[in-house]
Amino acid sequence: xxxxxxxxxxxxxxxxxxxxxxxxxxxxxxxxxxxxxxxxxxxxxxxxxxxxxxxxxxxxxxxxxxxxxxxxxxxxxxxxxxxxxxxxxxxxxxxxxxxxxxxxxxxxxxxxxxxxxxxxxxxxxxxxxxxxxxxxxxxxxxxxxxxxxxxxxxxxxxxxxxxxxxxxxxxxxxxxxxxxxxxxxxxxxxxxxxxxxxxxxxxxxxxxxxxxxxxxxxxxxxxxxxxxxxxxxxxxxxxxxxxxxxxxxxxxxxxxxxxxxxxxxxxxxxxxxxxxxxxxxxxxxxxxxxxxx
Amino acid sequence: xxxxxxxxxxxxxxxxxxxxxxxxxxxxxxxxxxxxxxxxxxxxxxxxxxxxxxxxxxxxxxxxxxxxxxxxxxxxxxxxxxxxxxxxxxxxxxxxxxxxxxxxxxxxxxxxxxxxxxxxxxxxxxxxxxxxxxxxxxxxxxxxxxxxxxxxxxxxxxxxxxxxxxxxxxxxxxxxxxxxxxxxxxxxxxxxxxxxxxxxxxxxxxxxxxxxxxxxxxxxxxxxxxxxxxxxxxxxxxxxxxxxxxxxxxxxxxxxxxxxxxxxxxxxxxxxxxxxx
Amino acid sequence: xxxxxxxxxxxxxxxxxxxxxxxxxxxxxxxxxxxxxxxxxxxxxxxxxxxxxxxxxxxxxxxxxxxxxxxxxxxxxxxxxxxxxxxxxxxxxxxxxxxxxxxxxxxxxxxxxxxxxxxxxxxxxxxxxxxxxxxxxxxxxxxxxxxxxxxxxxxxxxxxxxxxxxxxxxxxxxxxxxxxxxxxxxxxxxxxxxxxxxxxxxxxxxxxxxxxxxxxxxxxxxxxxxxxxxxxxxxxxxxxxxxxxxxxxxxxxxxxxxxxxxxxxxxxxxxxxxxxxxxxxxxxxxxxxxxxxxxxxxxxxxxxxxxxxxxxxxxxxxxxxxxxxxxxxxxxxxxxxxxxxxxxxxxxxxxxxxxx
Numbered sequence: 059x060x061x062x063x064x065x066x067x068x069x070x071x072x073x074x075x076x077x078x079x080x081x082x083x084x085x086x087x088x089x090x091x092x093x094x095x096x097x098x099x100x101x102x103x104x105x106x107x108x109x110x111x112x113x114x115x116x117x118x119x120x121x122x123x124x125x126x127x128x129x130x131x132x133x134x135x136x137x138x139x140x141x142x143x144x145x146x147x148x149x150x151x152x153x154x155x156x157x158x159x160x161x162x163x164x165x166x167x168x169x170x171x172x173x174x175x176x177x178x179x180x181x182x183x184x185x186x187x188x189x190x191x192x193x194x195x196x197x198x199x200x201x202x203x204x205x206x207x208x209x210x211x212x213x214x215x216x217x218x219x220x221x222x223x224x225x226x227x228x229x230x231x232x233x234x235x236x237x238x239x240x241x242x243x244x245x246x247x248x249x250x251x252x253x254x255x256x257x258x259x260x261x262x263x264x265x266x267x268x269x270x271x272x273x274x275x276x277x278x279x280x281x282x283x284x285x286x287x288x289x290x291x292x293x294x295x296x297x298x299x300x301x302x303x304x305x306x307x308x309x310x311x312x313x314x315x316x317x318x319x320x321x322x323x324x325x326x327x328x329x330x331x332x333x334x335x336x337x338x339x340x341x342x343x344x345x346x347x348x349x350x351x
Numbered sequence: 352x353x354x355x356x357x358x359x360x361x362x363x364x365x366x367x368x369x370x371x372x373x374x375x376x377x378x379x380x381x382x383x384x385x386x387x388x389x390x391x392x393x394x395x396x397x398x399x400x401x402x403x404x405x406x407x408x409x410x411x412x413x414x415x416x417x418x419x420x421x422x423x424x425x426x427x428x429x430x431x432x433x434x435x436x437x438x439x440x441x442x443x444x445x446x447x448x449x450x451x452x453x454x455x456x457x458x459x460x461x462x463x464x465x466x467x468x469x470x471x472x473x474x475x476x477x478x479x480x481x482x483x484x485x486x487x488x489x490x491x492x493x494x495x496x497x498x499x500x501x502x503x504x505x506x507x508x509x510x511x512x513x514x515x516x517x518x519x520x521x522x523x524x525x526x527x528x529x530x531x532x533x534x535x536x537x538x539x540x541x542x543x544x545x546x547x548x549x550x551x552x553x554x555x556x557x558x559x560x561x562x563x564x565x566x567x568x569x570x571x572x573x574x575x576x577x578x579x580x581x582x583x584x585x586x587x588x589x590x591x592x593x594x595x596x597x598x599x600x601x602x603x604x605x606x607x608x609x610x611x612x613x614x615x616x617x618x619x620x621x622x623x624x625x626x627x628x
Numbered sequence: 629x630x631x632x633x634x635x636x637x638x639x640x641x642x643x644x645x646x647x648x649x650x651x652x653x654x655x656x657x658x659x660x661x662x663x664x665x666x667x668x669x670x671x672x673x674x675x676x677x678x679x680x681x682x683x684x685x686x687x688x689x690x691x692x693x694x695x696x697x698x699x700x701x702x703x704x705x706x707x708x709x710x711x712x713x714x715x716x717x718x719x720x721x722x723x724x725x726x727x728x729x730x731x732x733x734x735x736x737x738x739x740x741x742x743x744x745x746x747x748x749x750x751x752x753x754x755x756x757x758x759x760x761x762x763x764x765x766x767x768x769x770x771x772x773x774x775x776x777x778x779x780x781x782x783x784x785x786x787x788x789x790x791x792x793x794x795x796x797x798x799x800x801x802x803x804x805x806x807x808x809x810x811x812x813x814x815x816x817x818x819x820x821x822x823x824x825x826x827x828x829x830x831x832x833x834x835x836x837x838x839x840x841x842x843x844x845x846x847x848x849x850x851x852x853x854x855x856x857x858x859x860x861x862x863x864x865x866x867x868x869x870x871x872x873x874x875x876x877x878x879x880x881x882x883x884x885x886x887x888x889x890x891x892x893x894x895x896x897x898x899x900x901x902x903x904x905x906x907x908x909x910x911x912x913x914x915x916x917x918x919x920x921x922x923x924x925x926x927x928x929x930x931x932x933x934x935x936x937x938x939x940x941x942x943x944x945x946x947x948x949x950x951x952x953x954x955x956x957x958x959x960x961x962x963x964x965x966x967x968x969x970x971x972x973x974x975x976x977x978x979x980x981x982x983x984x
Contacts, residue, residue, distance in 0.1 A: 159461045166458075172575050260712065261566075279473070281570065291581060294556065294572035297462070298469020301566030304589050308582055315578060385936065388740060407740065407768040434768075476709065476720060480768045481816045511692060514739025516707060516720035519693030562693040600691050603722045607689035607737050611724070613938045 062148040070276045077258050077266065077273075084110075084270070089313060091206075091268040096214055096324065098332045102241065103219030107211040110270065111201035116211035118193045118219040122233065125181065125188040133180020134190035137165050137212060145197045157204070164205055164295060165195070168250050168284040169212055172292035179245035182224060182231055189221060191244065202270040205282055209252035214325055217246055218332065250292040251321040253314035254282045262300040265310055267317070281307065283314040287322040359529050359540075366548055367396075372587065374524065374544045374594055379504070379602045381512040389513025393505040395524075396546055397495035402505040403488050404513040407434045407480040434480035438468040440502065442491040467502050470523075470559055470569045474507075476516040485515060496547040497525040499557045499571060504595060511603055519562030522596035523569060526588030527555035528580050539580060541587040554580070558588035563596065565589055690719040690734055697732070705733025706742075741766045741874040743819035747810040748854045750831070750872030751821065753800045759793060761800050763808070766838070766874045769818045773800075777811060777822035779829065781908060799909050805831040807855075807870050807878065827855065833913050834868070834880020837928050839935040848875050851942045857882050858947065861954045862964050864923030871941060879927045881916050922967055926953055929969030930977070937978035945981065952980050 065073075076083060086092065092110030099106065103118035125132060139162040141149040149155060154162075169175070180189040193215055195208050220241030223234045256269040256277040269277060279299025284292040296307070359365060369375070375396030384390035389404035440460050444450050471487065487506050491498065500523035507521045527542040527549055545555045554576035559569035567589070576584075690696060696708060700715040705728070707721045719725075723736040743749070743765065751771060755762035762770040775788050775796060792799075800806060808821035808828050823829050839848060848854075854871045866882035916924075930949040934941050956977065957966045969977060 156461070156465055159458050160465065163458050163462045167573055171573065285578065289578045291572060291576050291578050294570055294581075296567065296570040297466040298471075298473055298569055300473050301561040301564070301568045304560075304565045304567050304585055307567055307570060308585065311578060311581060382738070389738070409768070409770045479817075482818075483768045511722050512738065514721050514723070514736030516709070517692045518709065518718075518720065520691075603691050604689050607691075607722055607724075610737055610938065611688050 062146060065272055065275050069272070073272055073276050074258060077264050082266070083272070086268075088265070089267045089317075091317070092270075094210075094324065096210070096328050098214070098218050098328070103215050105211045105214035105218055107207045107214065109203060109207045109268065111199055112203060112207050113198040114204065114207045114211045115196045115198055116193055116208070116215035117196075118191060118215040120189050120191045120219070120221040122182065122187055123190040125185060127185075130185035131181050132177040133188040135170055135175055135177050135180070135192075136190070137162065137170060137193045137195065139165065139195045139197075139208070141197050141200075145200045160297070161204055161208060164252065164282055164284075164293070165209060165212055167293040167295075168209055168252055169216075172248075172250050172284070172286075174213070174246065174248055174250055174292075175216060176245040176247055182226070187231060191216075191219075191221070200271065202272075202274045203254055203268045205254050206252045206268065209250070209284070210321060210325070213249050213251065214328070216244060217249065217325065217329060219244055248286045248288065248290070249322055249325065250284045250286045251318045252282050252284045253317050254280055255310045255314075256280045257300060257302055260300075262302040263306070265302075265306065267313075281310060283311050285311075285315055285318045287319050289315055365542065367546060369544075371529070371540050372543050372590075374591060375546065377595065377598045379508055379599060381508050381602060381606050387513075389509040389511070389515070391505050391508035391512060393501055393508060395497055395501045395504070395544070397493055398497055398501045399491075399493040400498075400501045400505040401490040401492060402502075402509040404506075404509040404515070405486040405488070406513070407483040407485050407515060409483050432478065432481055434475070434477040434483045434485050436468045436472045436475065436477065436485045436487065438464045438471075438487045438489065438506070440464050440467070440489045440491065442494075446491050447494045463499060463502060466499065466569060466571070467506050470503055470521050471506055471510060473568050474517045474519060474521045474561060475510060476518070479516060485510070485513075494547065496545050496550040497557070499569070500524045500559070500595075503559050503569065504599060508599055508602065511599075512606075519564075520596050520599055521559050521561060521568055522592045522599060523557060523559035524588060524591035524595050525550070525555050525557050526584040526591060527553045528576060528584055529553065541580075541583040543587050543591045554584075556581075556584055556588060558585065558592055560589055560592040560596075563593055688724050689722065689737075690725060691722045692720055694719045696725065696734070701730065702732045703730050705731045707734030707736060708732060740768050742817070743767055743771065743810045743813060743874070745810050745813060747850070747873040748807065748870075749810060749821070749874045750805065750807050750836070750870055750876035750878050751874070752876075753802055753804045753806070756797055756800070756802060758796075761796075763806070763821060765819065765821075765872075766876060767817075767819065769816070771810070771819040771821050773806075773808060773821040773823070775799075777820070777824060779824055779826075779908065800830065801911075804911070805836055805878065807831055807872065829908055830910075831870070831878050831880065832910065833883060833916060834878055835924055835928050837877040837879070837931050839875045839877060839931060839941060848873060848877065848941045853943050856943055858950075860920065860923035860927075861951075862919055862923060864919045865917065867920065867924060867927065869927065869943075869946060871943070871946075877931055877941070879924050879931075881914065881920050881924065883914060922965065926950065926957075926967040926969070929953065929967055929974075933969045933974035933977050934981075936974055939978055939981060949977060949981055952977055956980075 073083065080088060082088065095108040097106045098104060105116045107114045123134060125134065139158060141155065141158045142151055143149055149158070175191065180191060182188055193212050195212060197204060197208070220243055222236065223239040223242050225232050253267065254269070256266045256273060257279040258264040258266060258277055262279050266273065279296065279302060281294065281296035281302070283294050286292065363370065376394070378394040380392045382390060383392045383401070384403055387403045388406060391402045393400050440463050442460060444452055467487065467489070475485065487509065489502050489505060503521055503523040510517060511520070524543065525545045527545045528539045529542055530539040542549065542553070545553065549555070554574040556570060556572035558567060560566060561568050696717045696719055698714070698716040702717055704710050704717045707719060707723060708717050709720050710717055717732055719734045721734055721736040721739070723734045726733050726735050749765045751763035751765040753761050754764045754770060759775050761773040763773050765771045775792060778799060780788060780792060806823060806829060808823045810819045811822040812820045848871045850873055854873065855869070857866055857868050860867045868880050868882045870878040872878070927946070927950055930946060930953050931941060934945060934949055939945060953969060956973065957964050960966045
């Protein structure tokens with residue numbers, strides 16, 4: 059397996075010394091994100107997140123299947139992550155690395171287990187038919203902070219997604235094509251976002267947001283906090299690493315909340331823009347006589 | 352099975368009769384396996400975990416990697432400056448109520464393994480053992496909540512038994528909050544050391560701290576909870592970790608004392624002696 | 629802790645679980661923070677060396693994270709660490725404190741063997757490389773045995789040749805056992821062995837036992853003699869015992885070849901080597917009588933019983949244990965052929981040794 063080249067000792071020390079002087083290599087503040095770009099595709103449910111050089115694409119799809127026998131009233135919701143050789147030659151297909159496992163667990167806990175999507179609303183006929191919603195996360199380019207970018211992409215894709223409308227009449231289930239009926243959005247309960255802190259220094263006393271790849275290589279620990287804008291924690295994961303003062307962690311969580319509100323506003327704004335772009339003046343505008351043929 | 356949390360407000364007692372700040376019975380042993388470098392057995396309530404540590408030792412010649420000799424060798428030399436901590440967790444099929452098969456590739460198990468390994472690596476002085484590996488193998492015999500905490504505690508004890516130098520004990524426990532997320536009850540009390548039933552029903556987190564400090568090595572929260580409750584839960588959890596450390600320390604001391612009495616270990620000099628001359 | 633916990637109304641201090649308090653002594657100890665123990669040690673105020681010998685309490689044990697001293701006059705040794713910007717010496721292992729002049733170190737209750745120059749070790753070859761062997765000696769790293777550090781066959785002490793390199797496996801192959809001495813140590817703790825003496829070399833005609841080494845705890849201790857030949861009871865002939873400092877033990881039938889040359893010892897070492905070299909790297913066992921085998925097995929039982937019962941393993945203990953075991957076998961139901969020393973028999977043996 060080709061390994062990712064490790065940064066040299068001097069490179070590492072340079073990054074760390076700079077951080078101890080409150081300086082980041084790209085001139086950001088310690089708690090500043092890189093420029094975040096979010097765009098949606100032409101299809102529903104396709105979100106593309108660019109965070110500096112990190113780029114993640116998430117695509118939501120839905121199909122009708124049979125629900126699990128032990129949960130007949132729930133639909134199926136899965137998040138699939140893929141870190142392939144496209145991201146870096148160090149990642150191989152069908153052999154999940156630790157990074158990938160932790161990423162997919164985090165997304166699972168943040169989005170699925172926190173109940174962001176109402177899975178009961180995906181049920182069509184109890185025990186027989188339900189929607190299976192699947193989000194595929196493709197990491198196109200890895201320059202650090204995959205978690206935050208992927209989480210934003212997943213949430214954006216799901217909120218942008220429209221599933222075909224259905225109706226039940228006299229025991230007959232009808233799934234309408236987009237031409238027949240406008241697709242409907244998912245029943246979405248809240249939007250969680252991940253904020254990942256990286257810790258540096260002997261005692262982990264320097265906390266940095268949105269670490270780049272090189273910063274991730276030299277950090278001594280990390281902590282991912284998932285919150286929604288209502289101030290609810292969906293998940294916290296500090297999985298080992300250099301110990302950090304409890305008070306500093308609480309501080310991190312409260313800063314995370316303001317970041318999450320920014321994410322939430324950004325997503326709302328982008329969704330509204332996208333809606334406006336798709337819906338030029340509404341249905342009536344399309345029927346005007348002065349329109350081009 | 353919904354838990355009747357309403358009774359807590361009446362008697363301030365939890366489902367198993369504990370008060371808010373009480374740990375379950377913690378029973379621990381070290382040196383349970385004579386042949387291993389270090390071993391331990393730990394019970395936190397009905398959560399039972401066994402741990403065996405092998406190493407630090409140098410992994411022998413690896414089979415099957417002969418092809419990539421030059422490249423792999425160079426990379427290994429860079430990574431060989433410190434001992435690697437490798438954790439494997441086996442969750443017995445009979446450990447929980449529903450007999451479930453846990454495959455080795457189970458993502459949750461992989462996450463637990465990586466968490467325990469990173470937590471221990473933060474305390475162990477791995478730089479003393481270049482080119483070597485510390486293998487920690489954990490077996491879960493019975494689960495009743497606070498699994499990650501029990502795994503970390505058992506691994507710490509086994510590493511102490513193996514005589515691997517470390518900064519301090521990594522002690523872990525869980526903390527929760529008395530009312531469910533949905534209740535949105537601002538006056539919710541924090542709880543210490545959740546059992547399985549409480550873990551299912553109430554929001555909770557796992558904390559591991561280094562020694563007697565407030566420095567948090569592991570903080571894992573997997574349930575939805577108001578951000579305002581975090582502080583209380585964390586404070587109770589950190590406090591619980593100190594209690595757990597005390598218990599673990601007592602186990603080690605008791606074993607050491609017995610070994611001194613038996614004459615297996617030569618007596619050291621008394622601490623008070625040193626300052627005299 | 630800067631965060632304060634507001635207790636729900638009725639609260640009580642946590643009761644320490646009675647089952648966890650093995651004795652009240654250890655309980656008071658931990659509540660006192662483990663260091664200040666003056667309260668229950670009346671002797672400690674007197675600065676005499678005798679005082680510490682009589683106060684055998686838990687205070688002899690330090691555990692990871694425990695402050696040993698913050699007096700800057702001491703230097704830290706193994707098993708301790710110093711946090712940056714302080715002079716406090718803190719223990720990093722569970723064990724007993726030892727002092728060498730101003731050097732404080734903590735000897736762990738148990739740890740892997742740490743090699744030292746001059747140690748006699750028993751090892752097993754795990755890997756054969758181009759010009760050296762990698763030997764498992766129970767340490768944290770594999771030891772290496774260079775081809776240049778063995779006695780090459782052919783009598784005279786000579787330089788190694790390429791032919792020797794090509795047939796490196798004819799000397800030692802994977803899995804072979806050998807006895808060697810630690811010649812030097814690398815900076816990172818790795819050991820280099822040599823077998824350039826007639827005492828050392830490949831091991832044959834016997835049985836291998838692994839017990840814990842000198843890292844700490846019971847097991848083999850460094851002593852004056854690690855290798856000796858003894859007369860076995862019940863017509864077992866002579867038996868060699870090799871106690872590797874690393875806790876690997878080899879018990880084998882004594883082979884007379886070296887002894888037959890005894891008269892020519894004065895004649896010079898080259899002569900001897902010529903005779904020995906033929907059998908030196910042989911992988912064939914000699915014929916061993918049943919009586920000898922039984923006594924070898926009995927010795928093995930003695931060693932394991934010593935370790936199981938937390939007794940040190942050295943020449944004196946093994947010899948006394950062996951004689952005791954022979955006596956025990958005489959009176960046991962199985963007669964002198966009874967070599968079982970596990971379980972109760974082992975405890976009985978240990979008790980007898982402790983008593984005398």
